[in-house]
Amino acid sequence: MLSRLLPGSFGAQILEAESFYSKGSQGSREAAYQAYLQRTGLDQPVFYFSISSSAEPAGIRHIFPESDRLLLRQLAWQYGNPELATAYFRALKQFDNPVEQPGQLQLKARIQKLHASIDPETISSTTDSIYQLLQGQQQGLVLRSAAEALIGDRQPYRALWPAFSWHGVHNQYHRWFSDVLQGDLGKSYRDSGAVQDLILQAVGTTWWILFFSMVLTGFLALELSILFVRQKGGKWRRLLLPLLFFLDRIPVFILALLLLILFASPAFLQLFPVYGMGAYYVGSQSWPERFASLFPYMVLPVICLVCVNLPYITNQFYRSLADVSQADFTRTAKAKGLSEGRVIRRHMLRNALFPIITLLSDFLPALVAGVVVIETVFAIPGIGRLLIESVLARDYPVLVGVVLVVALFRVISHFVSDLFYGLADPRIRLRS
Template sequence: MTNFVFRRLLLAIPTLWFIASAIFLLSKLMPGAFGSTYLAEQEAGYYSKSDVAARDRNYRQFLQTTGQDQPLFYFSVTSAALPDTLHRVFPERDRDFLKKLSWQYGNPDAAARFFRSLKEMEADLSETERLQVKENLYTMYSHQEPGELQQALAGIAAQLPANSPYQSEVLANGSTLVVSSPGYTYLFPSVQWHGSENQYHRWLAGLLKGSLGTSLRDGRPVATVLGDAIGNTWWLLLASILLATLLAMELAILMVRRSGRVWRSTLLPSLFLLDSVPLFVLAMLLLVLLANPAFLQLFPVYGMGYYNAYDQSWLQQTSQWLQFMALPLICLVLANLPYLTNQFYQAMAAVAGQDYIRTARAKGLPEHLVIRRHMLRNALLPVITLLSDFLPALVAGAVIIETIFAIPGVGRLLIDAVLARDYPVIVGIVVIVAVFRLLSHLLSDLLYALADPRIRSHAS
């Protein structure tokens, strides 16, 4: 059995590495970066040029500190029409503009020169000049076709004074870009080697040292952020799965009895009706019925995490915790009870007609011993597989529940991290869920071995 567990753990390590790497790379391929929306506020016109320049400089320093200005992987395969330093262009609006220029004209060097001269001219404009050329700049950023680009450049030349230091350079680079288009450069691939100075190598080196990175929102380690939130989610999931499993088992035993016809005719339609109610609707109904001053206010609606528990005993803390967690716990149990009960009942009904069950009954054993000692144990094997795959569904439910009931847990943290584009926290949450998923599969294998001695002897 020890060798079996050791082999499973060795197989889990590359699986965990693959899942974590895939999530990290996919998160970096998503559009947008942390802080880019705030930097884009410079277009609103409420700040002076010095404020825009200072904010731009601070943002670039932030990207260098967090390593987001580095290439994503050890190598990259792109089109020959794109500049090799495209990953260093921020914010995303400017990067997309340069990318579209390069794709349109197939000349990355000319596109990069025109882009740099345009940004230098924009930085040198006064507020009055910026308002004068605002429409032409918008046309230039929105349409990169030669006709629209030349028309926007002509409009800028007509509205700005002739002695503008960067105007002639922008016009010259724009004309060069239009006439020097080589055509089908985008059809040719370009392979670039970046070495170990990339975001993935930096993240993987920290992960091997036990670090999940640093949150982009508050600068705290991701492990600390997860540690503050994982307690409520862990106890909520553990208590809900234990209660739902025990209730489903007892209801299935009631229905599988010889005298369980009445229970089947009553419970099965009720469970079917309960299963048809969406989780968020069920949560809203519980809030309206059990946490509403106009009906019954038996439980608090929100406020968990905002009270001071330093001067309370552990009994008072537990009592207060249960008040806030009662409705979320009831909601998760009711949402998962129909499916679990049906699976328990189908598994036990499948073995109810086996020969060893008839033999046990012929020996005169009481029905509760026949069910619990013989029928239940052999029906546990398919249910164990079900419970091992139950964790992702519970985590998805916890995201909805923690958002509705304002519980400071991993689910609510995931929503906040997605909205803020805090990718290190997102990847850390996915890694934690993957670890628990692999551990649940390992636990199911151990439960298989305990439930069936034949599996135990084969594993050893």
């Protein structure tokens, strides 16, 4: 719903840009825009029903360009008569490609003035001057008559009255949801490629970055929290905690740029590639060879994600273990003469797993948010960069598809956390 409420579209941007379409006539661009709406399904209503103002003209989404759409909406809301506002707007549009005639520059200036004003006095005086300039021609007469009818039949309070419309199953949401249930996420507006294919290609790159970042962050956070809990870990805690607090204050994009400057720049140490994921091979290359070729490109992004998330994860792990260290069973295990390491890993850790599992279940979606920045900085063709490109290009099918995949991963992560709850505590599995 939010993607459809945003102003503008990919097709409108392409048609209005300085490209092949800008060299054509206004009529050809409008025809191309209508064809684009039909091809993408944007000519249909957004949902099963709609509630709008009674002054809103029907079919306003079909008007091109967007500045004309805004003018028609302003006229309808100002005068409360969508039929007469549409008639005046069409009469005004007849002057977009006028024939050669005397006073062409003056006529163009007056038409531009009407496109920028909805004031009744300005509209009345300007249409009268256009009629006189055209010396009674049909175009001027139609425009002046439409303006007089619009101004004379004002209904200012009609815009406050709501209008309910039922569209049935012939709407954009029903079409999209039906395709999603069949595994079809739609077509990209940019290249007409299948959205699921674009996402699968991007996930193949992002997955390795997310996997290694999650494993390294979880392992380091667990070991650091165990080190802090140990009695002999006090000096390490005093040494490492300020460093973790310092890392926690650095924004992810600043840290990514610093790593690029320090370890991927000829001015310092050019140890790793600057951007991308290397050359893409097909066919004979084996999986280990493919991974070895990608590894140098993943080092800096993985280090960046680990450094950004490590302070928070370590703090949560440490708090969980510190709470368990005051429990009765911990003191009992120490009284039995068990070593400190065995007490922590065999008794404390298992009872501290519940908040840790909950935290890790939310860690994967949080990593995806960081990957958006990382892949943009390092120019990695992954899911984060695909999301940014789809936002900038207003490629709504790809945008909605990426958000849907991220939400699906979040649901799966919560389901996996429920399974781990049962593995961590058998009493959950035995509970009726």
